Amino acid sequence: SANSGDLYFDYTIDGKEMHADAADISSNYTANKTDTVFHLDAHAAKEGGTALLLTVPHDMAKPSTTPSGSPDWTYITGGSVTLLNYPEKDVRSFSFNDTYPEKSPVIPDAIVITSSEKQGEEARIITGTFNFKTYRDNKETEVYVIKGKFRIKHKLSNGVI
Numbered sequence: 748s749a750n751s752g753d754l755y756f757d758y759t760i761d762g763k764e765m766h767a768d769a770a771d772i773s774s775n776y777t778a779n780k781t782d783t784v785f786h787l788d789a790h791a792a793k794e795g796g797t798a799l800l801l802t803v804p805h806d807m808a809k810p811s812t813t814p815s816g817s818p819d820w821t822y823i824t825g826g827s828v829t830l831l832n833y834p835e836k837d838v839r840s841f842s843f844n845d846t847y848p849e850k851s852p853v854i855p856d857a858i859v860i861t862s863s864e865k866q867g868e869e870a871r872i873i874t875g876t877f878n879f880k881t882y883r884d885n886k887e888t889e890v891y892v893i894k895g896k897f898r899i900k901h902k903l904s905n906g907v908i
Contacts, residue, residue, distance in 0.1 A: 760830070765895075784802060807871065811859075850882060873897075
């Protein structure tokens with residue numbers, strides 16, 4: 748069974764190594780018009796530090812693959828990934844630009860959930876990888892290549908995901 752001692756959230760931005768501590772990772776489900784969506788937020792310890800928000804519109808109890816975005820309004824039009832406070836505070840970039848989709852070609856396997864192990868009635872240990880580009884304000888010169896892997900603990904709400 749999985750234990751919480753081997754949790755990690757490691758990634759690179761254009762080759763620069765980054766890390767989020769387990770204490771700085773939060774996860775939750777929110778419901779939109781059509782689905783329940785899983786959000787994984789990994790951020791730096793200090794306020795205003797670099798943060799990644801991953802959005803997965805799948806059942807987190809099993810493996811899945813999520814693209815970087817879609818022009819289809821019933822899917823992840825804003826992109827499955829948001830990069831915050833990089834390269835400086837208050838700067839945001841996204842894995843998909845639904846206004847100009849030709850500027851941000853979809854990466855089909857941007858977020859891959861490789862396993863989801865139940866840990867008692869209280870949590871799941873979710874393991875996965877991500878590989879995508881983010882685009883800022885439709886500026887072709889501001890593209891960031893982000894790659895990483897994670898193993899995080901998602902606390903269940905009332906025994907459900």
